[in-house]
Amino acid sequence: MIRSIHKDNPLRHVLDNGLVVIVQENRVIPAISISGLVKAGGMYDSDEQAGCADFVAQMLTRGTKNRTWQQIAEEAEAVGASIGVGCGTETVRFSARSLSKDFGLTLDILSDVLRNPIFPHEEIQKHRNHKLSLFKSWDDNPGQVGEKELRASIYPSSHPYHRRLQGYEETISKFGRYNLLNFHRRYYRPDTTILAVVGDINPKEAIDKITELFGDWKNEARPPADFVIPPAEMQEPSRKIVSMMDKSQVEIFLGHKGISRTAPDFYAVDVKNRILGGSAGLGRLFNYVRDVQGLAYGVWSSFSAGLGEGPFIAKAGVNPKNVERAIKSILNEISRLRDDGITEQELADAKEMLIGNFALSMETSSGIANVLLNAEIYELGLDYPEKHGRIYRAITKEQVEQAAKKYLHPEKCSLVIAGPYAEQEGVEIWLRAVTS
Amino acid sequence: MIRSIHKDNPLRHVLDNGLVVIVQENRVIPAISISGLVKAGGMYDSDEQAGCADFVAQMLTRGTKNRTWQQIAEEAEAVGASIGVGCGTETVRFSARSLSKDFGLTLDILSDVLRNPIFPHEEIQKHRNHKLSLFKSWDDNPGQVGEKELRASIYPSSHPYHRRLQGYEETISKFGRYNLLNFHRRYYRPDTTILAVVGDINPKEAIDKITELFGDWKNEARPPADFVIPPAEMQEPSRKIVSMMDKSQVEIFLGHKGISRTAPDFYAVDVKNRILGGSAGLGRLFNYVRDVQGLAYGVWSSFSAGLGEGPFIAKAGVNPKNVERAIKSILNEISRLRDDGITEQELADAKEMLIGNFALSMETSSGIANVLLNAEIYELGLDYPEKHGRIYRAITKEQVEQAAKKYLHPEKCSLVIAGPYAEQEGVEIWLRAVTS
CATH class of the missing domain: 3.30.830.10 (Metalloenzyme, LuxS/M16 peptidase-like)
Known part of the structure; x- marks a missing residue:
C-alpha cells in the first residue's frame, strides 16, 4: 500500500x-x-x-x-x-x-x-x-x-x-x-x-x-514480579444507578470482560465490533438505536483489547424519557448479532472500512511510528503494515459469527445509568428483567 | 521546505x-x-x-x-x-x-x-x-x-x-x-x-x-448585499460575573476587538501573540501567571483573525481564591508586553516555533489543502507555503513592539468571570479598579 x-x-x-x-x-x-x-x-x-x-x-x-x-x-x-x-x-x-x-x-x-x-x-x-x-x-x-x-x-x-x-x-x-x-x-x-x-x-x-x-x-535488578496481567474472570452482571438530576442527558453504560490484542480471533472480533458499534452508516447500534428509533444522541461500542483482556463497552447518551427503551434496544442489537449473524454486505463494508482507515492512518510519520510500536508490543511482526490488508480480507462471515457467539454476552452485561434518572420503586425489578 | x-x-x-x-x-x-x-x-x-x-x-x-x-x-x-x-x-x-x-x-x-x-x-x-x-x-x-x-x-x-x-x-x-x-x-x-x-x-x-x-x-441571481463584514468599533470595557457556585474552577475571560487576517501587520501580531499567550515555555501568560505565581491551571490568549476583525481573548481557569490575583497578573502581562517590549530571544523563539509548526502542518495532504484554502480566501498567493518562512524570518523586534502598542489595549478589555465566584459587595469597585 x-x-x-x-x-x-x-x-x-x-x-x-x-x-x-x-x-x-x-x-x-x-x-x-x-x-x-x-x-x-x-x-x-x-x-x-x-x-x-x-x-x-x-x-x-x-x-x-x-x-x-x-x-x-x-x-x-x-x-x-x-x-x-x-x-x-x-x-x-x-x-x-x-x-x-x-x-x-x-x-x-x-x-x-x-x-x-x-x-x-x-x-x-x-x-x-x-x-x-x-x-x-x-x-x-x-x-x-x-x-x-x-x-x-x-x-x-x-x-x-x-x-x-x-x-x-x-x-x-x-x-x-x-x-x-x-x-x-x-x-x-x-x-x-x-x-x-x-x-x-x-x-x-x-x-x-x-x-x-x-x-x-x-x-x-530483576524485572518486578507483577509484569504479568492476571486473567479476568467474567463477573456476575450488576446494575447501578447514579442519580444526577440536574443534568440534561442520561448516560447508559453496558459491558463485560472482553478480549486481548494477542488473541488469534482478535481480527474477527474487530470486524464484528465495527458492525455492532461502529460509526454512522455501518454500526447497527448507531443505525437502529440512534436514528431509526430516535432514542439516543450518540451510541457506540468498543473492545479495548490490550495485553490483558480489556472491557467490551456499549454506551449511549439519551433523553431521560427514553432510558428503558434504549437499554432494551442496545441489548436487543447485541443479542441479534450474536444469534442471527451478519450479512455479506456488512462484512464487506466493515472490512473495506478497516482497511481504508488503516491505509489513511499511515499517511504521517507519527501514524507509521504508532503502527510499528503496536506491531512490536503485540508481536504482530514488523511486516504488519504490509500484512494488514491480507489479514482482514481473509476473514470470513463464519469467523465473525463465531466471534460474536464467543465474545458477546448480553446476559452477562453489567449496567450503569448516570444522569437525570431517579432511583424509584420498580426500577430495580425492571432492570433485572431486561439485563438478565 | x-x-x-x-x-x-x-x-x-x-x-x-x-x-x-x-x-x-x-x-x-x-x-x-x-x-x-x-x-x-x-x-x-x-x-x-x-x-x-x-x-x-x-x-x-x-x-x-x-x-x-x-x-x-x-x-x-x-x-x-x-x-x-x-x-x-x-x-x-x-x-x-x-x-x-x-x-x-x-x-x-x-x-x-x-x-x-x-x-x-x-x-x-x-x-x-x-x-x-x-x-x-x-x-x-x-x-x-x-x-x-x-x-x-x-x-x-x-x-x-x-x-x-x-x-x-x-x-x-x-x-x-x-x-x-x-x-x-x-x-x-x-x-x-x-x-x-x-x-x-x-x-x-x-x-x-x-x-x-x-x-x-x-x-x-446577484450575490446578497450582506457579504461585507462591517468594521467593528472598539467598545467601552464592561464587567460581568456569572455566579455558578457548584463548580470547582473559575473561568476568567478578558478581551477586546482584534485584527483581520488581511491586515498587513497580521504577521507581527501573530508573533506578538505567541510571546504573550502561547503554550508552555514560550508564552508569558503561561510562564508567569500559571506557574511562577501558581495561580491558574491553564492560561493563554488568541487573536482570531478572519475576514473581519475577530476578537483578542485572554482566558484562564483558576482556583476561586486566586481570581483577583490572576486578573491583575494577566492584565499586568498585557501591559508589560505593550509598554516594555520583547527580548531578541523571545522573538527568535516565537519565529522558530511558528515556522517549525507550519512545516510540520504540511506533512499531510489535508494539512496542505487547508493551507491552500486559506491562501486563496485571504489572498496570500498560492506560493504562500514557500513564502511563509521568509515572511516570518523578516519580522523585526520593532515591528512586534509596534504591533503590541497598536493592538493590545489592557484598559479596553472587557471582563467576564464565570464559576464559583459570588457577586459580593466590593467586587464591582475592585473590578473597576483593575480593569480600567
Missing part, C-alpha cells in the same frame, strides 16, 4: 540493556516522529496508591536532574518540537515530533524526562491540586461517572483493570515525592521500553544517536 | 460559475484530501434566526434529493471515506478524505450534500432536540458561558460577531424547514465556494471531475 518513498523495511535493533529500537526511513518532509512506550501503566499501582503511575507519567516533564520544567518547555517549544506523554492501563506512551535538524535535541530531552525526573515538591502540589479539581468535575459528569462505575463492575477489586487509572481523591492525596520516585525507579526500565522512529533520517544514524543517549540506562 | 514529492506547484482553475478549484499533486500515499469552504457562516444569520447558518451546515449530510442520511453515511463509511462539515462565523468549512480509487464517489457525495440538501422534518426535529440539550449543558459550563458573554461584550449587538454562532434556545426553537431551505438557497453559491484538492491525482483529472459534478451549479 505504501509507496516507494518508504525506501526500505523498518530496521529493528535491541540495545544491550534490552531497549528495542525500530527505525523506518521516510523522506516526505524534513521531520522526524518518535513514538515510544514503557511498561509503567496504571496496572502496576497498588490499591493504596491508585493513580501513582498516571501521576508519575504526567510529572516526567516537570523537572529533571538537568532541566527545570521551564527549560524543558522552552528548549522544545523554541524549535517547534512537541513532546507528549500519556498513561494507559498497561503502558505509558510518549511521542515527540520535530524538524529533522532538531532530532538530536528532541531525543536528548526525551531521554532526560524518561530517565531523570526529580518530581519537585512544588510541582507535585500543583499537579495534585489540578487532579483534585479534575476529579470534582468528573464526579459532576455522567459520562465519567458511568465509565468509572462500569469498570469497577466488570473487573473484581483484585484485578488491575478494576481501578480508575487516575486514582481517587483518597489515594492521590496521600502519596508524595518518595512514592513517585520509587515507582519511577522500579518501572521505568530500558528492558520494557520500545522506541519507534520514523522520518527523514538514516536508520543507522538514528540507532547511533539512541545508543548514545539511552545505552548507559541500567535496569534495576 | 516541501520535498520534491510535491512535483509541481498547485494548479488554480475557476469554473464558469465562479467556483475556485486548487489542486496539488502529492503521491505519498494512495489517498486524496479535499478541503473546501463556502461563505455561509453565522454572520449571515438574522437576529431572529441566530443559529440558522450552523443548523444548515450540520444538516447538509442529513438527507439530499438523491440520498437519505443513511445512504450518505453508508456510501462514505463503506470505503473508509469521511466527510466533515463545520460552521464558522464567516464560512462553512468542509473536508473529505478517501483512498484515491474512491475520489469520484467521495466528490459525488460532497457535491450532493452541498447542492441538494432537503432538510427532512424528522431530522430537523432530532437535531433541534440535540442542540437544545447541548445548550443546557453549555449553560452549565463556565467556559462556554464565559466565551458567549465576552463575545457579546466585545461587539455591539448590531455586529455579526456579537451573536453566538449556534444561536439560542429562543431562536432555534422558532425556525423550520422553510427557513433552512431559504438560507441554503441564498448562501450556498458556486461563486463563494473554494475547493482545494491534494493527493494522489493528476490535477487535470481532478479539475475535469469537479467540473462534471459542480459545473452546472448555478448562482441564484
